[in-house]
Amino acid sequence: MTKTEINMFQMVLKNRETQWGNGNWNREALAIDTGTDDLDRIEHASIRDSVIGGLERNSGWLREVRSARHRLASREFGICVACDEDISPQRLTAVPWAARCMGCQEALERETTETESGLSLLAA
Numbered sequence: 001m002t003k004t005e006i007n008m009f010q011m012v013l014k015n016r017e018t019q020w021g022n023g024n025w026n027r028e029a030l031a032i033d034t035g036t037d038d039l040d041r042i043e044h045a046s047i048r049d050s051v052i053g054g055l056e057r058n059s060g061w062l063r064e065v066r067s068a069r070h071r072l073a074s075r076e077f078g079i080c081v082a083c084d085e086d087i088s089p090q091r092l093t094a095v096p097w098a099a100r101c102m103g104c105q106e107a108l109e110r111e112t113t114e115t116e117s118g119l120s121l122l123a124a
């Protein structure tokens with residue numbers, strides 16, 4: 001991996017960490033609904049649910065992002081943690097915090113019951 005690529009991933013991951021780590025993204029959608037219209041309330045409730053769902057997923061992604069930044073610093077970035085093979089550039093571009101190559105990720109997802117975690121959806 002070239003220095004330019006490393007710098008690029010460093011920037012991407014840092015932005016992600018800032019975005020997901022500050023805890024106040026989309027906070028207005030979590031604000032208590034003061035609308036009087038029933039339709040408004042229903043709509044707000046569903047937005048709130050999806051935002052809360054997003055926050056839960058984010059805490060998982062944030063862990064992945066931080067771990068990827070750690071690997072970047074220790075020059076292990078882009079190498080599959082399971083089989084030590086290079087992770088394909090296409091996969092890293094799509095999922096910069098990927099810790100596993102496609103094959104190992106798929107194997108992991110077959111074994112795990114957490115296929116609905118959202119991470120797997122993102123990595124697919």
Ligand SMILES: [Zn+2]
Binds near residue numbers: 080081102
């Ligand atoms: Zn692998």
